[in-house]
Amino acid sequence: MRDVLLDVRDLAKAYGRRQAVDGVSFHVRRGQTVGLLGPNGAGKSTIVGIISGILDADAGTVLLDGAAVGTRGHATRRRIGLVPQDLALYDDLPAIENLKLFGALYGLKNAALAGRCAAVLELVGLADRARDKPLTFSGGMKRRLNIAAALLHEPALLILDEPTVGVDPQSRNAIFETLAALQGSGMALVYTSHYMEEVERLADHIVIIDHGKVLADANPAELYARLPARAALHVELAAPLSGELAAGLARLPGIAGVSGESLAWDVRLEDGTQAIAVLDWLRDRGQVPVHFATARARLEDVFLDLTGRSLRD
Numbered sequence: 365m366r367d368v369l370l371d372v373r374d375l376a377k378a379y380g381r382r383q384a385v386d387g388v389s390f391h392v393r394r395g396q397t398v399g400l401l402g403p404n405g406a407g408k409s410t411i412v413g414i415i416s417g418i419l420d421a422d423a424g425t426v427l428l429d430g431a432a433v434g435t436r437g438h439a440t441r442r443r444i445g446l447v448p449q450d451l452a453l454y455d456d457l458p459a460i461e462n463l464k465l466f467g468a469l470y471g472l473k474n475a476a477l478a479g480r481c482a483a484v485l486e487l488v489g490l491a492d493r494a495r496d497k498p499l500t501f502s503g504g505m506k507r508r509l510n511i512a513a514a515l516l517h518e519p520a521l522l523i524l525d526e527p528t529v530g531v532d533p534q535s536r537n538a539i540f541e542t543l544a545a546l547q548g549s550g551m552a553l554v555y556t557s558h559y560m561e562e563v564e565r566l567a568d569h570i571v572i573i574d575h576g577k578v579l580a581d582a583n584p585a586e587l588y589a590r591l592p593a594r595a596a597l598h599v600e601l602a603a604p605l606s607g608e609l610a611a612g613l614a615r616l617p618g619i620a621g622v623s624g625e626s627l628a629w630d631v632r633l634e635d636g637t638q639a640i641a642v643l644d645w646l647r648d649r650g651q652v653p654v655h656f657a658t659a660r661a662r663l664e665d666v667f668l669d670l671t672g673r674s675l676r677d
Contacts, residue, residue, distance in 0.1 A: 369392055369393060369396075370415070370426070370427070370552065371427040371428075372415065372424070373424055373427070374423060375411065375425075376421060377407075377410050383576055384576050385410050385411055385414070385421070386407075386575070386576040386577050387577065387578075388407070392552050394552055395551070396569055397543075397547055397552070397554075397566055397568055398553070398567060398569045399556075399557065399563035399570045399571070400412075400571050401557060401663060401667070402558060402572060402574050403574065406573045406574050406576070407573055408526075409449060410576075411573070412523055412525045415523060415554070416446045416523055417435050417440075417441040420434065420435050428440050429443070442470065442519075443519055443520045443521065444520070445517070445522040446514055446525070447510050447522070447525065448510070449529060452510060453509060456499060458494065458497055459485065459494050459498060460495060463509075464481060472517065481516070484515045484516055487512065487542060488509065488511055489508065493505070502531075502535060504532055504538060507531055507539060508539060510527070511524070511539070511542060520551075520552065521553075522552070522553050524553065524556065525556050527539060528557070540565065540566065564584065568584075569583050570583070570587060570663070588660075588661045592634070592669075593661065593665070594633070595636035595659065595660050595661060596631065596632055597631040597633060597642055597657075598630050598656060598658075599628075599630075599631065599646070600628050600629075600655040601629070602654050603627075603650075603652070604626045604627055605624075605626070609651070610624075610629070613642070620632040620633065636658060639658050
């Protein structure tokens with residue numbers, strides 16, 4: 365596949381008796397954003413460490429444009445930008461000096477280095493804080509400076525390992541704006557998270573990881589299509605719904621399941637258009653809805669269907 369930039373094949377990594385990564389394979393196309401989704405401890409950070417050349421795999425290969433990536437593959441590793449989960453900044457150096465230091469490590473000098481520092485600071489919205497030290501920054505601003513450092517050498521692939529951990533909603537949105545700009549420029553991204561809403565917002569392809577294994581590797585539409593219920597209706601009634609009526613509701617065509625008690629009920633639907641039929645059915649039987657809301661299926665539902673447990677468990 366000529367448009368494949370990153371090709372990960374059969375990765376395995378163990379720490380003692382614990383198998384952190386177990387036969388993981390996926391690929392990233394040029395210009396694609398792939399979300400690695402899984403709970404904490406699923407193996408995402410270990411996979412990132414292997415892909416970026418920080419860790420050696422026990423087995424498997426990682427290829428970038430057909431060239432092997434490893435702890436000794438310096439030329440290939442230079443084409444990857446990594447935003448680690450732990451901040452990699454010097455708090456007592458001004459932001460611009462942090463960037464000059466990291467840029468020099470990539471061989472940037474003089475005008476080229478100054479130009480790249482200015483460009484990435486502008487991209488992440490920190491141009492006006494270039495002379496300020498990170499110790500005066502909020503957590504979100506530090507995260508954005510971390511992203512800037514990973515972009516100095518204009519990598520072909522940017523890997524972000526849980527880049528919004530511990531940041532406020534405003535800072536999270538600022539990070540998303542930066543990533544949207546990178547997506548618009550055609551950069552390939554790998555984004556790891558245990559926050560479903562972030563992956564849903566950013567990724568055009570999703571790899572779900574749990575216990576070091578790939579459970580799903582597909583685009584969002586394909587993942588949602590696997591679910592018996594692709595939409596949901598939450599309804600609150602003026603009077604309690606009897607068990608007999610709840611059972612009758614569950615037998616209606618297109619209903620994937622019914623749960624709840626007394627006045628509040630959740631109805632899982634094969635298609636969102638069936639919500640109206642459910643409300644009409646309830647009214648015909650004297651059950652008056654006082655409040656209702658519909659929602660589409662979420663990645664949380666996909667994960668629950670694949671594993672039988674919540675993503676946050």
